[in-house]
Amino acid sequence: MLPRFSSLKAKTKKEAVTALAEGEEVTLVAGGTDLLVRMKRGESHHHLIDITSIEELQGVVAEGSRIRIGAATTHSRVSTDPLIRESARSLGEAASGIGSPQIRNMGTIGGNLANASPCAESIAPLLVHDALLTIESAEGERVEALAQFITAPYRTTLTGREMLSLIRIERLEGYREGYRRVAKRAAWAVSRLGIAWAIKEAEDRFLDVRLAVGSCTPRPFRPRSAEALLNGRRREKWLVEEAVKLCLEEIRQISGERPSFIYKLPVIRDLLRTILGGG
């Protein structure tokens, strides 16, 4: 049972942002797999707007060198979409590991971002694809990079009057790409660590290396210094070791020493060595 609240099933984006602008204490709900659990535990929300029936918030479409993903697109759809499998493989792989089949049929990519858990699976691959978010309100819209959107664990720049409506990512062609997560079990487990990568190489030379680490620091991040060191250089063991070292240093700088680092850092080191192909 849930505490009492009023709910509205919005049919259009306009209807949703108008309700956000005019109402007091209005909360958007998409899949409900996080919000309703929190409400059952006592969190109170008085007015819910269900945005999953809004056609404009659904689906995956190509747009030139980018892919548009509607914020209310489910993880199931993201993980099986042919366009994402072809040009954003890390995102498809990450989405296919979220929760359980039922959770993936219900939960949405926009909900995953707005909830902004440090271990949200979709964040790291979206950082690799330089995701841009469209955020709408009754006054208009703004576009923000995902890296700026999440400000702290479970905190974003969304105000109570705004709705995340669209995620646009870069199509990466000619990259080897993937997502690896470490969790207590293969299924139904929150990841303890996740690494997304997309790497473009030619003749053993790194042309464009994109890495993102999730479930480790308060916000998933791109180890930019390691990426910069690798780009343009020939793949050699010393170089990979140096890049791994820079990445681990950056994690320590962000988080300080954490008890979990005893196992997390060696796992990241080994995953990065494998991903970068240096041993």
Place this chain on the structure above:
Amino acid sequence: MKNVTFTLNGKVVTSAVEDHELLLDALRERFALKSVKEACSIGECGACTVLIDDEPHYSCLTLATKVEGHDVKTLEYLGDIDRLHPLQESFIRHGAVQCGYCTPGMLLVAYSLLCKNRNPTEDQIREALSGNLCRCTGYIQIVEAIKDAAPVFQSEG
């Protein structure tokens, strides 16, 4: 209260539901479909699984208003005590039912899988079941029961 019209086990139905009412409670209390079980209540165990547009969903985390215009199936769609679905018979034959609490969810997930994939591998069966917990049988009998029932779906064309 809001009126919700949807297809329930093949028939179009309309019911008034509360804004904050869960699909789980609406199905059990308004439609007397007691196969829909509540266990963990937080979307982790799968006992409350129902099919929405033929895909498994947790009814304990779904608002009743959400199914407006959609197709909902519960275990009652598969068969009843006098006329069990071959999948249900297979569960009995394999001893895949002990306390029975997880069984409706397991059957619906299996039904949904076999409708889409008539010849699933063991890995695909296990993946499909990964959102449903059983604390009695240890899954082996359930997996075997599903494998054994697959030919029925193949012969249905």
